[in-house]
Amino acid sequence: xxxxxxxxxxxxxxxxxxxxxxxxxxxxxxxxxxxxxxxxxxxxxxxxxxxxxxxxxxxxxxxxxxxxxxxxxxxxxxxxxxxxxxxxxxxxxxxxxxxxxxxxxxxxxxxxxxxxxxxxxxxxxxxxxxxxxxxxxxxxxxxxxxxxxxxxxxxxxxxxxxxxxxxxxxxxxxxxxxxxxxxxxxxxxxxxxxxxxxxxxxxxxxxxxxxxxxxxxxxxxxxxxxxxxxxxxxxxxxxxxxxxxxxxxxxxxxxxxxxxxxxxxxxxxxxxxxxxxxxxxxxxxxxxxxxxxxxxxxxxxxxxxxxxxxxxxxxxxxxxxxxxxxxxxxxxxxxxxxxxxxxxxxxxxxxxxxxxxxxxxxxxxxxxxxxxxxxxxxxxxxxxxxxxxxxxxxxxxxxxxxxxxxxxxxxxxxxxxxxxxxxxxxxxxxxxxxxxxxxxxxxxxxxxxxxxxxxxxxxxxxxxxxxxxxxxxxxxxxxxxxxxxxxxxxxxxxxxxxxxxxxxxxxxxxxxxxxxxxxxxxxxxxxxxxxxxxxxxxxx
Amino acid sequence: xxxxxxxxxxxxxxxxxxxxxxxxxxxxxxxxxxxxxxxxxxxxxxxxxxxxxxxxxxxxxxxxxxxxxxxxxxxxxxxxxxxxxxxxxxxxxxxxxxxxxxxxxxxxxx
Numbered sequence: 001x002x003x004x005x006x007x008x009x010x011x012x013x014x015x016x017x018x019x020x021x022x023x024x025x026x027x028x029x030x031x032x033x034x035x036x037x038x039x040x041x042x043x044x045x046x047x048x049x050x051x052x053x054x055x056x057x058x059x060x061x062x063x064x065x066x067x068x069x070x071x072x073x074x075x076x077x078x079x080x081x082x083x084x085x086x087x088x089x090x091x092x093x094x095x096x097x098x099x100x101x102x103x104x105x106x107x108x109x110x111x112x113x114x115x116x117x118x119x120x121x122x123x124x125x126x127x128x129x130x131x132x133x134x135x136x137x138x139x140x141x142x143x144x145x146x147x148x149x150x151x152x153x154x155x156x157x158x159x160x161x162x163x164x165x166x167x168x169x170x171x172x173x174x175x176x177x178x179x180x181x182x183x184x185x186x187x188x189x190x191x192x193x194x195x196x197x198x199x200x201x202x203x204x205x206x207x208x209x210x211x212x213x214x215x216x217x218x219x220x221x222x223x224x225x226x227x228x229x230x231x232x233x234x235x236x237x238x239x240x241x242x243x244x245x246x247x248x249x250x251x252x253x254x255x256x257x258x259x260x261x262x263x264x265x266x267x268x269x270x271x272x273x274x275x276x277x278x279x280x281x282x283x284x285x286x287x288x289x290x291x292x293x294x295x296x297x298x299x300x301x302x303x304x305x306x307x308x309x310x311x312x313x314x315x316x317x318x319x320x321x322x323x324x325x326x327x328x329x330x331x332x333x334x335x336x337x338x339x340x341x342x343x344x345x346x347x348x349x350x351x352x353x354x355x356x357x358x359x360x361x362x363x364x365x366x367x368x369x370x371x372x373x374x375x376x377x378x379x380x381x382x383x384x385x386x387x388x389x390x391x392x393x394x395x396x397x398x399x400x401x402x403x404x405x406x407x408x409x410x411x412x413x414x415x416x417x418x419x420x421x422x423x424x425x426x427x428x429x430x431x432x433x434x435x436x437x438x439x440x441x442x443x444x445x446x447x448x449x450x451x452x453x454x455x456x457x458x459x460x461x462x463x464x465x466x467x468x469x470x471x472x473x474x475x476x477x478x479x480x481x482x483x484x485x486x487x488x489x490x491x492x493x494x495x496x497x498x499x500x501x502x503x504x505x506x507x508x509x510x511x512x513x514x515x516x517x518x519x520x521x522x523x524x525x526x527x528x529x530x531x532x533x534x535x536x537x538x539x540x
Numbered sequence: 541x542x543x544x545x546x547x548x549x550x551x552x553x554x555x556x557x558x559x560x561x562x563x564x565x566x567x568x569x570x571x572x573x574x575x576x577x578x579x580x581x582x583x584x585x586x587x588x589x590x591x592x593x594x595x596x597x598x599x600x601x602x603x604x605x606x607x608x609x610x611x612x613x614x615x616x617x618x619x620x621x622x623x624x625x626x627x628x629x630x631x632x633x634x635x636x637x638x639x640x641x642x643x644x645x646x647x648x649x650x
Contacts, residue, residue: 057584
C-alpha cells in the first residue's frame, strides 16, 4: 500500500452521496485503485480519484443500489443520509420555483447582493494577487533573502561586496547564493522602435537558486557570468514573449537589441515565474550580471542588489539567520582591526521567501491597508445584506399563510426554516456568481489602467480556487445573515389565526419592529461608510 | 431466459465476471474491462451495471469480511448465474444469426 492517502474532501463528498453500506464497497474499491496508481504517480492517482467521485455515474449507482443486500452487521441508512439528500433536492427545486415565481424580487435581490459581493471579490483578487502571490519558484520556504540592515532597522539592498561576503562565508548553510537587481533597458524591435523595459541583472546561478527552468530553450550557465562583457545573452519572460513576439518559438536562438547591442535569446522563462522584483510587477528579461559594463556601468558600486540563497537540505531558516549574522560580525571585527575609527558597521538579516509578501519593510503596512479595504467592502456587503433582510422580511409576512398551511399539514418548524435557508442560499449563490463576474470586470479594468510610469503590471488576478472558495464563503455567510431572521419570523405566526386572516395586528407590530431595526442598521452602516470614505479621500 | 438480451456493455461486464471467476469484484472487473477494451471506465458505470445485472438475476453477489488493506471496508464479490450464462449465449446466438451470410470486410459472403 502506498503511503499516500486519497483526497479527504473527495471521500467526504462520496460519503455524502452514497448511503453507508454501499459507500464502504465503492470507496474501498476506489481506495484500492488509488494506492496502486499512487505508487508510481500520486498526483495522477488523486486526479483519477476525484474524477471517479465527481462522475455522474455515482448518482446513478446510488439510485440503482437501493435494495441491495447489506453487509453483515450494518443497518440501512435510508432514514438518515438518503432522506436528507432527497429532501435537500426537493427543497432546492422548490426554492428555484419560488424564486422564478417572483422574478422582480429575485432580480433585485440578486443584483443588490452582487453589488455587495462584487467589491469583496475584486479586493480579494487584488490582495491575493499582490500579497499572496506564488513566486513561481521551487520550494519557496528554502529560499532566503538577505538584506543589509540600516541603522534605523530598515531592510535594505546590499552592495556587491556584501554579496561576495555572504557567498563565500555562509556556504555551510546555503547550497548556493545568487544576487539580482533591477534595471531598465531599451529594447529595439524590428521596426526600429525603442521600448523601455524592466529587467533583472542576475548572477549565472540565479535560476538554479530559484529552482526555475526555462519553458523553452535554457537558462544561464555560471560560465556566462564569469567574464565581464563577453556574453550578451538574455532570457525573456513568458509575458514579453507572448505579448511582443506572439509566442514565436523561433525567437530562441535569435537576437534582440538591448541598449543598442544584439543579445542572443537563449530561453523563455516559465509563465508562473515573473521574476523577483515585486508581486504584480513582471520582469521582462534577465541578463547576466557580467554584462553590467554595457548595460549599467555604475552597477558594481551601487547598493541595490538583493542577495538570495537556497538553504541546504535540513537547514532551518533560523540557522541561516545565525550564519549571515556571523558573516557580518566577522567582517566588522576585521574592519575594526584595520580601521578602529570607522563609523559604520555591517548588519545583515535573512528572511525566508515564504514569509515575504512584497518587501519586509512594507509588508505590515500593506497588510493593514488590505484589512482596511476589507472592512470597507465588508460594510458594503453588510448594507446589501441588511437591505435584503428587509425585503425578505416583508416577503415572509406575505408568505405567512403559505407557511401556516404547510405547518397545518404537518411540516415541522425545522423543515420550514431549512426550506427558507435553501432559498436564501440559492439567492446568495446567484448573487455570488454575478458578483464574481462584476468583481472580475472591475479587476480587469483596474489592471488595464496604464500606470504613469512604464511598469509592466503582471497581476495574476484571474479566477482561481482561492477566489472561488472566498466568494462561496462570503455567499454562505451572507445567506445566513440575511436569511435567518426572516426564516424565523415566517414560522412564528400562530397557525389558526393566520389561516383565518386574523394575524394582521400582532404580526404587523413585530414586522414594523424588525424592519425598523434593519432600516436603522442600514442607516448607521451607510453613515459609517460615507464618513470612512470621506476620511480616506482626505488622507490621499 | 426470459427478458431481452443483455446490452453490449452488460455482456462485457458479464464476460469479465465470468473470466475472473472467484476474484470478481468492482476493481478487478473494471481492470479486466479496461485491459480488454482499451477504454477508461468510470467506477460508477461498472457498479451501476453490476447492480443492474444482479437485479436481473444474471449475477449474484456476496460480501466479504472487512479487509484492513481497504481501511476495514468489505468487498462485494460477484459470480455469474446460470441465467447470466444463458443470457450471454442467447445474445451471442442473436449476433451470430445477424452475421450469417456477411463478411467482416463488408458485403455478403459468396
